[in-house]
Amino acid sequence: MSALEFVTPPPGLSPHTSFSLDEVEGGGGLFTLTAADDPRVRLFAVDPGAVVDDYSPTLSDAHVADLGLAESADARVLVVARMTDEGIGVNLLAPVVINRRTGVAAQVILEGQDLPVRALLS
Template sequence: MSATLTFVSPPPGLAPMTDFNLNEIAGAAGLFALQSADDVHTRLFVLDASVYLPQYSPVISDEHAIALELDGPEQAMVLVVTNPGETGTTVNLMAPIVVNASTGRCAQIILDGQDWPLRAELTPRTESLSAAG
C-alpha cells in the first residue's frame, strides 16, 4: 500500500512540511515509511495501530474530526511513530497520526488529558507465535 498524505498543519518538528508519501515496508504488514514529498531525507517509520496495538483507542476531539473531514471512526486510520533503539522499539501513543483513509488528510494529534505513554514498549505480535504452534 502507498498513499499521499497531507497534514492539516505540519507535524511537530517538521515545519513547514505538510505533504508526505506513505509506503508500506515489504514483508512487514502494517509498517510504513512516512517520507516528506519535498525532502527525501526526512522520513519517519510508523505502524498501523490496528495491526500492532488493537487495544489502542485514542479519542480525538470533534474539532479534529471536522478538520480531517471524518464522517465516522471507521474512516480513520491511526498511525503511531516508532522509535527503534538498542534495547527495543517504542511507539508514541500520546501523539498518533490520524489519517482520513478516503482523502489522505491527516494530523498528528496531541492527546491532552488521556493517559497514553509517550514511549510505550512495542512487544512482539503474538499472532506469529500462535501460528507456529
C-alpha cells in the same frame, strides 16, 4: 503509495506538510512517511493493531473537524515508531490520523487519555 496532506507539519518536520505513505513490504504493519519534496525527511509509523492490544484513542471534536471525518471508519490511525536504546518505542499519545477518503492527515495529541509517549514493544 498514498499521498497525504498534513493540516500542520508533523512535530519536528516543519515546514513539510505533503508526504507519501508507503507500507514496508513484509513489515507487519510498518509504514514510512516520506516528505514529498525531500526524501531525506522520513519517519516510521506502525498500525497499532499489529503491535498493541486494545488501543482505541478518542479524537476530540476539533480533531474530527480538522480532518473532515464524517464517520469513524474514515479514520486510519498509525503510531510513530522509533528506535531507542531500550528497543523500538511507539508514541501512543500522539498518533497520526488520516482521513482515508481525502488523504488529509494530522499528528494529534490525545487530551485526557492516559497513554504513554514512549511505549516499548516487546
